[in-house]
Every structure is written in structure tokens, then in C-alpha cells.
Amino acid sequence: MxxxxxxxxxxxxxxxxxxxxxxxxxxxxxxxxxxxxxxxxxxxxxxxxxxxxxxxxxxxxxxxxxxxxxxxxxSYMLQKDLLLPYRTVEDNVALPLLLSGMKKAEARKKASGYFEMFGLEGTEKKYPSQLSGGMRQRAALLRTYLFSRPxxxxxxxxxxxxxxxxxxxxxxxxxxxxxxxxxxxxxxxxxxxxxxxxxxxxxxxxxxxxxxxxxxxxxxxxxxxxxxxxxxxxxxxxxxxxxxxxx
The missing domain is CATH 3.40.50.300 (P-loop containing nucleotide triphosphate hydrolases)
Structure with missing residues (x-):
């Protein structure tokens, strides 16, 4: 198809x-x-x-x-991850859901359901500066996926x-x-x-x-x-x- x-x-x-x-x-x-x-x-x-x-x-x-x-x-992802430095990884990933009108608690819960699949478990409360380059790209890819799948x-x-x-x-x-x-x-x-x-x-x-x-x-x-x-x-x-x- x-x-x-x-x-x-x-x-x-x-x-x-x-x-x-x-x-x-x-x-x-x-x-x-x-x-x-x-x-x-x-x-x-x-x-x-x-x-x-x-x-x-x-x-x-x-x-x-x-x-x-x-x-x-x-969804469209550029070479740079463009993660917001003042937001936690959890809130960076949930951003597309928040922009769509979803409440913060619900958006965080939905986003967190994908953290293990995307290899991001344990990073929810960290900030982008605390992640490796590969982990930042994983977070950016998850945010991209949540923006508009599939x-x-x-x-x-x-x-x-x-x-x-x-x-x-x-x-x-x-x-x-x-x-x-x-x-x-x-x-x-x-x-x-x-x-x-x-x-x-x-x-x-x-x-x-x-x-x-x-x-x-x-x-x-x-x-x-x-x-x-x-x-x-x-x-x-x-x-x-x-x-x-x-x-």
C-alpha cells in the first residue's frame, strides 16, 4: 500500500x-x-x-x-535533534502531544509508554545535556514519531x-x-x-x-x-x- x-x-x-x-x-x-x-x-x-x-x-x-x-x-526530523535544553527528556518527547491539546499528565503517560521501546528508560527526568549523542537522537526520533505517525x-x-x-x-x-x-x-x-x-x-x-x-x-x-x-x-x-x- x-x-x-x-x-x-x-x-x-x-x-x-x-x-x-x-x-x-x-x-x-x-x-x-x-x-x-x-x-x-x-x-x-x-x-x-x-x-x-x-x-x-x-x-x-x-x-x-x-x-x-x-x-x-x-513527521519531519532534521539532522540536529533540536531538543529544548530547559525541558526534561520526558517533556521534550511529549511536546507534540501537548501542542495537540493533550493535558500534561496524559501526554507524559502516553510518551512514557514508548521509552523502553526506544531505549530511553531511566532518562525521563534528565535534561538533554545529560544524554549522549545517540540517546539524544533516540529522544528526537520518539518525539518525531509521536508528532504524526506512521x-x-x-x-x-x-x-x-x-x-x-x-x-x-x-x-x-x-x-x-x-x-x-x-x-x-x-x-x-x-x-x-x-x-x-x-x-x-x-x-x-x-x-x-x-x-x-x-x-x-x-x-x-x-x-x-x-x-x-x-x-x-x-x-x-x-x-x-x-x-x-x-x-
Missing amino acids: VQLKAEGIKKSFDGRTVLEGVSLNLREGELVSLLGASGGGKTTLFQILAGLSLPDEGHVYINEEEVTGKPGKI IALLDEPFSAIDMLTRHTMHEWYLKVMEEIRLSTLFITHDIDEAVLLSDRICILTGTPGNITKEIIIKEAKPRNKDFHVSEEFLEYKREIIRHMEQS
């Missing part, structure tokens, strides 16, 4: 067309990565999908309902944490996605990360930007622990790099 669909997206700034004719879809339970060079229009596309920016042309649909230019219909747009959420923590976060995120049936569209510059996490990879290239190739990762998730050194993994990388160099 297609949950999120964009058709014929075009966007220009100051007379320069950044995106033109962009179409993509996200199916239930999928993780689709969007790869492309810096400045190629990936974040602009995400802002349009999230309803934060209007396209010049094209439409966005969630479960066949048009939501073009309508914010609040989908679709998440993630803009390089793991790029600010070290490699070992990132590997642990990858495994954890895939597990949580499966448990809560979360569908994810994911911006990354990291080809390895895209191949390891994705069901499909969409490559955005050109000026103006368009999706010029889609690669299906055939291996089932969770992937074998040695997948990242397999010939199959390396061939996916070669295919992506060849296409990006030629585009």
Missing part, C-alpha cells in the same frame, strides 16, 4: 529551477533513501513533502488524500554521531520501524548507510534535480552482519557511484 506519493514536483528560487518533474512514493513499512549531491534539492523536496513549502507545480498525497502545502500531516521524513538523522554509535542506531531503528510499522523516507549522503538500511534507493541528480535512478536492495532485513563486506554490497555501491558520476 502506497502511503506517501509525490507527483510532478517543480520548485524554483529566484528564477533558478531546483527541482523539476520529481515523482516518488513510499509504501507501508518501507525505508526509502534519497541520495544526491549537496545542494541538489533533497532538503527542498522534503520541505515540500512535509507541507512546509509549496511546490510551483505538482502534488503530494498521503493515503490518497492531497496534502500539498498542508503542514502537520507528516510516516517519518528524516534528514540525515545519524550524521552527527560517531561511526560505532551510528551502527548501533541503524540496527535499533530498523527494529523499531518493524515493531511500530513506521514508514521512512530518509536523506543521507552516506552510500554505505543507504545500502545497509534501505528497501529502495532513489538517486536525485541533475540541474534541475530529478530522480534519475531507483535501486531495489533485494536482501531481506535485518541484513547479515557481514553484508557490508559482501560482493553484493560492493556491487550496489559501484552501481550508485557510476550513476552519480555519469549524471
Whole structure:
């Protein structure tokens, strides 16, 4: 089932067309990565999908309902966690529920029900400055999920944490996605990360930007622990790099 669909997206700034004719879809339970060079229009596309920016042309649909230019219909998480330093982790996570009109006690209770699943148990009364980078990202991801499930747009959420923590976060995120049936569209510059996490990879290239190739990762998730050194993994990388160099 297609949950999120964009058709014929075009966007220009100051007379320069950044995106033109962009179409993509996200199916239930999928993780689709969007790869492309810096400045190629990936974040602009995400802002349009999230309803934060209007396209010049094209439409966005969630479960066949048009939501073009309508914010609040989908979750969107930036690279920085943007946790409020003066609020506890519990209250940071519960913020979307409070903004929706839920009373504080009820919002805290609902949010706390997910703390164990998201690996945050014991952090409820701590402040963001007391957490590691990985734990801060977990809190931000839970807040994103509570904002508007079951679709998440993630803009390089793991790029600010070290490699070992990132590997642990990858495994954890895939597990949580499966448990809560979360569908994810994911911006990354990291080809390895895209191949390891994705069901499909969409490559955005050109000026103006368009999706010029889609690669299906055939291996089932969770992937074998040695997948990242397999010939199959390396061939996916070669295919992506060849296409990006030629585009």
C-alpha cells in the first residue's frame, strides 16, 4: 500500500529551477533513501513533502488524500535533534502531544509508554545535556514519531554521531520501524548507510534535480552482519557511484 506519493514536483528560487518533474512514493513499512549531491534539492523536496513549502507545480498525497502545502500531516526530523535544553527528556518527547491539546499528565503517560521501546528508560527526568549523542537522537526520533505517525521524513538523522554509535542506531531503528510499522523516507549522503538500511534507493541528480535512478536492495532485513563486506554490497555501491558520476 502506497502511503506517501509525490507527483510532478517543480520548485524554483529566484528564477533558478531546483527541482523539476520529481515523482516518488513510499509504501507501508518501507525505508526509502534519497541520495544526491549537496545542494541538489533533497532538503527542498522534503520541505515540500512535509507541507512546509509549496511546490510551483505538482502534488503530494498521503493515503490518497492531497496534502500539498498542508503542514502537520507528516513527521519531519532534521539532522540536529533540536531538543529544548530547559525541558526534561520526558517533556521534550511529549511536546507534540501537548501542542495537540493533550493535558500534561496524559501526554507524559502516553510518551512514557514508548521509552523502553526506544531505549530511553531511566532518562525521563534528565535534561538533554545529560544524554549522549545517540540517546539524544533516540529522544528526537520518539518525539518525531509521536508528532504524526506512521510516516517519518528524516534528514540525515545519524550524521552527527560517531561511526560505532551510528551502527548501533541503524540496527535499533530498523527494529523499531518493524515493531511500530513506521514508514521512512530518509536523506543521507552516506552510500554505505543507504545500502545497509534501505528497501529502495532513489538517486536525485541533475540541474534541475530529478530522480534519475531507483535501486531495489533485494536482501531481506535485518541484513547479515557481514553484508557490508559482501560482493553484493560492493556491487550496489559501484552501481550508485557510476550513476552519480555519469549524471
